[in-house]
Amino acid sequence: MISIDKFAYISGLKKVNPMEKFIFAMVTMFVCIALNNIIDSIIILLLMAIITVFKGKIPLKTYIRFMSLPLAFLILSVLTIAINVVGTSSGLIFSFSIFNIKFGCTYESILTATRIFFKSLASVSCLYFLTLNTPIFEVLSVLKKLKVPKLFVELMGLIYRFIFVLLDTANMIYISQNSRLGYSTLKTGFNSLGKLIANLFISSYKRSQDIYTAMESRCYDGDINLLEYNYTYSYKNISLIIVVEMVLIIINFN
Amino acid sequence: MSKYIFETKDLSFQYPDGTQALKNINLKIEKGKKISFLGVNGSGKSTLFLNFNGVLKPTKGTIVYKGEEVKYNHKSLLDLRKNVGIVFQDPENQLFSSSVYQEVSFGAMNLKLSEIEVRNRVDDALKNIGMYDYRDKAVHFLSYGQKKRVSIADILVMQPEIIVFDEPTSSLDPKHSKQIVKIFDELNEKGMTVILSTHDVELAYSWSDYIVVMKDGEIFREGTPYEIFSDEKLIQECYLEKPLILDMFQFLCDNSKRTLTNKIPRNKEELYRILKEQ
Numbered sequence: 117m118i119s120i121d122k123f124a125y126i127s128g129l130k131k132v133n134p135m136e137k138f139i140f141a142m143v144t145m146f147v148c149i150a151l152n153n154i155i156d157s158i159i160i161l162l163l164m165a166i167i168t169v170f171k172g173k174i175p176l177k178t179y180i181r182f183m184s185l186p187l188a189f190l191i192l193s194v195l196t197i198a199i200n201v202v203g204t205s206s207g208l209i210f211s212f213s214i215f216n217i218k219f220g221c222t223y224e225s226i227l228t229a230t231r232i233f234f235k236s237l238a239s240v241s242c243l244y245f246l247t248l249n250t251p252i253f254e255v256l257s258v259l260k261k262l263k264v265p266k267l268f269v270e271l272m273g274l275i276y277r278f279i280f281v282l283l284d285t286a287n288m289i290y291i292s293q294n295s296r297l298g299y300s301t302l303k304t305g306f307n308s309l310g311k312l313i314a315n316l317f318i319s320s321y322k323r324s325q326d327i328y329t330a331m332e333s334r335c336y337d338g339d340i341n342l343l344e345y346n347y348t349y350s351y352k353n354i355s356l357i358i359v360v361e362m363v364l365i366i367i368n369f370n
Numbered sequence: 371m372s373k374y375i376f377e378t379k380d381l382s383f384q385y386p387d388g389t390q391a392l393k394n395i396n397l398k399i400e401k402g403k404k405i406s407f408l409g410v411n412g413s414g415k416s417t418l419f420l421n422f423n424g425v426l427k428p429t430k431g432t433i434v435y436k437g438e439e440v441k442y443n444h445k446s447l448l449d450l451r452k453n454v455g456i457v458f459q460d461p462e463n464q465l466f467s468s469s470v471y472q473e474v475s476f477g478a479m480n481l482k483l484s485e486i487e488v489r490n491r492v493d494d495a496l497k498n499i500g501m502y503d504y505r506d507k508a509v510h511f512l513s514y515g516q517k518k519r520v521s522i523a524d525i526l527v528m529q530p531e532i533i534v535f536d537e538p539t540s541s542l543d544p545k546h547s548k549q550i551v552k553i554f555d556e557l558n559e560k561g562m563t564v565i566l567s568t569h570d571v572e573l574a575y576s577w578s579d580y581i582v583v584m585k586d587g588e589i590f591r592e593g594t595p596y597e598i599f600s601d602e603k604l605i606q607e608c609y610l611e612k613p614l615i616l617d618m619f620q621f622l623c624d625n626s627k628r629t630l631t632n633k634i635p636r637n638k639e640e641l642y643r644i645l646k647e648q
Contacts, residue, residue, distance in 0.1 A: 125508055251508065253469040277468045280510035326463040333423045334524065335451045335480035342467060343475030343488055 120182065120247060127249040128173040133347035134254035135261065137246060140357045145242040147361055148235060151368045157234035159364065164241035172249045182248075186240050190233060198229035252276050257344050270340045281323070286316055375401040375563060376422070376454070376532060381431035383421055391417040393587045394431070399532070399565070404558050406574040407567040408598075409584035410609050415567040416459070418584070419534050422565075424450045452481060455525035459536040461517035470496075470512070470520055471505045477528040488527075495526040499553055515546035522553060533557060535566040539573060551577060575599055575613035576637040583608050596634055615641050 124130070129137065148160050165183075169176050202208060202220035211220030246255070253273065260269050289312045293299065298308035328336075376399040383392040391414050399405060407415045420426040421433065424440060424447045433440045433450075440450050455477075458464045467473035474495055478488040496502040499519040504512065512520065518538070525533055535554070539547040551573065558564045568574055574581055575595045582592045585608050591598060598604065599616050619635055622645075635641040 122511075125511070130506075251469070253467070253472060253508075273468060274466060277466055277509065281462060323463060326458075326460075327466050329420070329425055330456075330458050330464040331466060331476075333420070333425045333451055333456050334477040334528065335448055337480065340476070341479040342472040343479060343485070343492060345471070
C-alpha cells in the first residue's frame with residue numbers, strides 16, 4: 117500500500133496538471149466501461165501501461181506486480197460468468213454435472229467473460245495511472261475544484277495524513293510488545309494484539325485533541341483553508357486526451 | 371505604551387479535572403528579548419504557553435498584550451493568536467496536512483490574506499528555515515528534524531511578534547539543535563521576541579537574555595542567566611544543574627585566588643578567550 121503512494125511523488129508526470137490527469141483517467145475509464153469492446157479495452161490497457169511505465173518512469177516489473185494484484189479476484193469472478201447452469205446441450209463447448217445439475221460453457225458466455233475480464237483490467241489500469249502518477253493532495257485539490265463537498269475533501273486529507281501516523285504508532289507498540297515476548301505464543305499474541313488495538317484508539321483520540329489544539333492556536337475557525345497549487349493547462353495535453361477518446365470511440369463503431 | 375509587549379497579571383489556571391496547573395503567574399516580557407523557561411516536567415510550562423496564545427482561558431487573572439487586555443471574544447483571540455505563535459513540542463501533533471506547502475499555508479490562509487501575500491509568506495517562511503527545496507514533498511516522508519523545521523515555518527508564516535517554542539531541542543541531534551538555535555537568533559535579530567522552554571541548562575545559560583524558573587505551577591524565580599545559575603540554593607530546589615561553563619569558570623576563579631575578569635563567560639569561546647588573556 118505504502119509503496120504505491122511513494123511512486124506518485126517520484127513519477128515523471130508529477131508536474132503535469134492533476135486536473136488533466138484526473139480527466140484523462142476518468143474519461144478513459146468511462147469510455148472503456150460504456151463501449152464494452154474487447155479491442156478498445158486492450159488498447160486502453162496497453163496505452164495506460166505505456167504512459168505509466170515510459171512517461172511516469174514506474175519500473176515495468178513493479179507495474180506488472182501491481183496489475184497482478186486484482187488478477188486473482190478477477191479470474192475467480194470471470195470463471196463464474198463463463199461457466200453457468202445450462203438447460204439444453206445445444207452450442208455447449210464443454211459441460212459437466214454435479215448432483216444432476218448441468219454446468220456448461222457456451223461460446224456466448226466465454227465472449228462475455230473475456231469482455232468483462234479486459235474491461236475490468238483496463239479500468240483498473242486507468243485508476244493505477246491516476247494513483248501512481250498523482251500525489252493524493254493533488255487529487256484532493258481536483259476534487260475541490262469539481263465542487264465535491266468540502267467536508268469530504270477535508271476528511272480525506274486528514275485521514276490520508278494520519279494513516280501514516282497511525283501505522284507508525286501501531287508499529288512502535290508492536291515492536292515494544294514483541295521485544296518483551298508479547299507474541300511468543302498464540303495466546304499471548306492475541307492478548308497483546310487486543311491491547312495494541314485498544315491503545316491505538318486511545319492514543320489516536322489523544323492525538324486528535326492535540327492536533328485540534330495546535331490548529332486552534334493557528335487561528336483555525338472551522339474551515340481548513342489551504343493554498344492550492346497553481347497549474348497551467350496544456351493545450352497539447354487536452355487535445356491529446358480528446359484525440360485518444362475519439363479514436364477509441366471510432367474503433368468501437370467500425 | 372510600556373516597554374513590555376506581553377504581561378500576565380495574577381494568572382491562574384485550573385484544568386477541568388481539578389488540577390491546579392498555574393498559580394498567580396505575574397510576568398512581564400520585554401519586546402525583542404530572548405527568554406527561556408526552565409522547570410521540571412509538569413511544572414506548568416506548556417500550560418502557561420497555551421494560556422499565552424489564548425487556547426486555554428485562565429480561570430483567574432488576565433493577559434495583557436501590547437497594553438491591551440485580552441478579552442476572549444473572537445476578534446481579540448484572533449489578534450492574540452496571530453501575534454503570539456506557538457511551535458509545539460511534537461511536530462507530529464502539529465502537522466496535519468500531507469503536503470509541506472499546504473501545511474505551511476494554513477496559518478496564513480486563516481488570516482484571510484490575499485493569495486499573492488500568502489504565497490510570498492509561505493515561500494519566505496520555507497526559505498527562512500531552509501526547507502524551500504522540500505515544498506512539494508509529502509510530510510510523512512520527512513525526517514523528524516525536517517518536520518520540526520516545517521512546524522516552525524507553520525508559525526513564521528503568520529509573522530507573529532512573539533514566537534513560543536515548547537522544548538524545541540528535545541529529541542533533536544546536536545547538529546539539528548544547533549540549526550534550530552541559529553534560527554532562533556535570526557528571528558530575534560529581526561525583532562521577534564523568542565520564548566522557549568527547555569531542560570538544556572547549557573542552552574538556557576548561553577542563549578537567553580532572561581530566564582524564568584517555574585516550579586509546581588508558580589514562578590519560582592526570574593532573572594538574568596548569571597543570577598539564576600549562580601544561586602546554588604535555587605539550583606538545588608528546582609532540580610537544575612549548573613552550566614559547565616559557569617562551573618568551570620568559578621572553579622578557576624576560586625583556585626587562582628583572584629578575579630580573572632569582570633566579564634563572566636557565556637559560552638565556550640568566551641571562556642577560552644579569558645583563559646588566553648591570562
